């Protein structure tokens with residue numbers, strides 16, 4: 169059997185270790201651990217405000233961690249598709265102009281990126297007239313034209329219907345396969361993720377759980393429900409949390425009690441198995457979280473470190 173020698177395998181593109189961001193006396197996210205290797209797809213899921221964008225910005229160096237560490241390979245090239253773009257929609261803007269808005273690009277790289285994303289015919293189209301799916305492709309084209317090592321896509325299927333979602337995920341998979349870049353995807357859908365995802369990380373101010381969607385996407389029940397094509401592209405990420413973070417920061421436990429913080433063993437140290445699919449059970453591994461009370465988070469640093477723009481793509 170072929171074995172990988174850990175000492176010769178390349179270092180991950182980016183690696184977060186017990187990383188957290190604090191603003192105005194509040195931890196936005198804390199205790200985040202994960203890494204992304206070349207060719208790997210990591211999907212961050214979590215409800216609104218759970219710290220997904222903050223975590224992604226930490227990963228690419230736009231936001232500096234207030235505790236823990238983030239390491240990136242030297243001169244990492246990042247292609248970042250943010251959730252929102254500050255575009256003046258009253259000004260006419262064509263797709264090819266969008267491509268070079270913040271950075272010059274060679275014409276052939278623009279053409280290749282538009283071709284790869286299937287919108288070359290829209291190069292002269294005005295951005296405000298694009299459909300949701302076309303607009304997301306234009307943003308993807310803009311990101312891949314810079315030939316990134318790491319592609320960070322914040323809600324890439326927003327405003328896109330179900331068929332468009334499958335097509336976009338297929339495109340992202342093709343980009344990964346042809347360029348070998350690492351991909352960090354962000355989604356607020358707690359249950360459906362791209363099937364090619366290697367690791368799903370569920371955030372709720374901390375890493376609530378993590379696992380692989382692979383087993384689920386192969387399960388006969390799932391394929392019956394969504395069909396074989398969707399099964400190749402989308403996967404249910406079924407998981408359960410044994411506690412809920414209330415809006416005021418307190419924690420509701422499965423036994424109905426409410427505490428100011430998580431309990432030390434609130435799902436943070438267990439490994440659960442879900443009985444799904446032929447590929448065997450999906451592992452759910454809990455990690456440490458903010459205020460989880462385990463006493464293993466190190467010292468808090470003062471809040472308010474300014475964000476940095478180091479090693480940043482075209483945010």
Ligand SMILES: Nc1ncnc2c1ncn2[C@@H]1O[C@H](COP(=O)(O)OP(=O)(O)OP(=O)(O)O)[C@@H](O)[C@H]1O
Pocket residue numbers: 191192196214215216217218219220221222223251356
């Ligand atoms: N610079 C900041 N200062 C203070 N609070 C912030 C700052 N940036 C983000 N927040 C808060 O941190 C929390 C996490 O925000 P973040 O954008 O990371 O969440 P998210 O999971 O990406 O949310 P969504 O799904 O709604 O996009 C939110 O409550 C947000 O209001």
